[in-house]
Amino acid sequence: MKWDEIGQMQCSVARSSAVLGDRWTLLILSDVFLGVRRFEDFQKRLNLSRTTLASRLQLLERHDVLFREPYQNNPVRYEYRLTAKGRDLFPVITTILNWGDKYYADVAGVPIVRTHKTCGHDIQPQLVCPDCGEPVNERNMTARARAPFANIPDVERGPFQR
Amino acid sequence: MKWDEIGQMQCSVARSSAVLGDRWTLLILSDVFLGVRRFEDFQKRLNLSRTTLASRLQLLERHDVLFREPYQNNPVRYEYRLTAKGRDLFPVITTILNWGDKYYADVAGVPIVRTHKTCGHDIQPQLVCPDCGEPVNERNMTARARAPFANIPDVERGPFQR
Numbered sequence: 001m002k003w004d005e006i007g008q009m010q011c012s013v014a015r016s017s018a019v020l021g022d023r024w025t026l027l028i029l030s031d032v033f034l035g036v037r038r039f040e041d042f043q044k045r046l047n048l049s050r051t052t053l054a055s056r057l058q059l060l061e062r063h064d065v066l067f068r069e070p071y072q073n074n075p076v077r078y079e080y081r082l083t084a085k086g087r088d089l090f091p092v093i094t095t096i097l098n099w100g101d102k103y104y105a106d107v108a109g110v111p112i113v114r115t116h117k118t119c120g121h122d123i124q125p126q127l128v129c130p131d132c133g134e135p136v137n138e139r140n141m142t143a144r145a146r147a148p149f150a151n152i153p154d155v156e157r158g159p160f161q162r
Numbered sequence: 163m164k165w166d167e168i169g170q171m172q173c174s175v176a177r178s179s180a181v182l183g184d185r186w187t188l189l190i191l192s193d194v195f196l197g198v199r200r201f202e203d204f205q206k207r208l209n210l211s212r213t214t215l216a217s218r219l220q221l222l223e224r225h226d227v228l229f230r231e232p233y234q235n236n237p238v239r240y241e242y243r244l245t246a247k248g249r250d251l252f253p254v255i256t257t258i259l260n261w262g263d264k265y266y267a268d269v270a271g272v273p274i275v276r277t278h279k280t281c282g283h284d285i286q287p288q289l290v291c292p293d294c295g296e297p298v299n300e301r302n303m304t305a306r307a308r309a310p311f312a313n314i315p316d317v318e319r320g321p322f323q324r
Contacts, residue, residue: 011273013192013255013324015317020258021185030175033300049217080273082300085265086305090300091289092261093175095253096182103247109308111173117302119294125303126292127253131279133295138195138252 019063020092024056025046030093032066032086034112065089091125098124111128182254186210186218192255194228194248196274199241227251253287258319260286 020026027046036042044055057080057101060066065086068078082089094114101110116123127136134140182188189208198204205215219242222228227248230240244251256276262273263286278285289298296302 011189012259012266014189014262015266016262017188017259021183022189023179023183026179026183027173027176030173033268034305054199056292059214087164087300088261088264092228092254092258094256094289094298094303096178097174099250099254100176100178102250104174104177112305112307113308114292115304115306116296116298117304118296119291121291121293123293123298125290127256127287128290129278129281129283129285130288131278131283132165134278134280136256136278136285136287141256142277142279143196143274145274162226 019059019065020089022056022059024052025060025064026093026096028053028056028060029065029086029089032080032082032092033093037081038071038077039080042080060086094125095127170256181221181227182251184218185219187222188255188258190215190218190222190249191227191248192259193246194242195252195255195303199243200233201240201242204242222248308312 014125015153028042031042031045036045039050039053039057040059043050046053057066061068062098063085064083066080069084070076071079097114105111113122114124115121116125128134129136134136186208190204193204193207193218198207201212201215201219204219205212208215219228222242225247226245229245230244231243232238235243259276260273267273275284276286277283278287290296291298
């Protein structure tokens, strides 16, 4: 399969990966959620080439994750803002940050502390079931293919099991 | 910055992206959580070259996300299994799936239905605060740099704000 055909696959992860499956895209999105909006700021913080940065911002704009808004005229300059679809990536970036904090933090501790304004505590958000409120993990969740799809593998062990 | 230097950055997303910032890696992990374990099965389902698949599996093994276990002798053949660190990626794959289901599902509906065994409901897991139990999103969460880190951008708008 060619890379640009991945977006055509039925699997939701496959389609999402056409946007998310790139190091720079993840880093740009992480910065956007920290409040970064301008080309020069991304470039300074991520230290990547202007060509690469421009191509990734264009990809995110094309996929309706970011939109451009002018913040200056003569010459006109743009800020990059999250669309509703982009804001919905907050859980993805958050869970990547949780994982990175757990496995890649220095002995000095995590580099960024997150606070839940609702209750004022420093937290790492967790996944729960919206119905029963109990934690969701790979052991208490199963998956099945919806007809007419048949994308669940025919393997010996069940889905989501170790 | 060179790609292989990204893993050296302090930011947890930067370090995680050395593992996650790749389309094939995301697709392989998604399949692993669905129960796929064998090289031939990955190759058949993802339809990628054996060289590419082997390189991604090696990367995941090198980063202690997957480990190999023999399931046959003469000749010896291996299955790929999730380590504890790999299982901790469940929230990442799950939130990517949520996002893909919301924005890339066909009119026929989502391709894979997920059930919470604890309560029996078909659900999409949600992010909440482990302290107060309320939902966490980009509007009610703030971030600050922990000393001696200073990786929060100096931009006009606060972190996590639109």
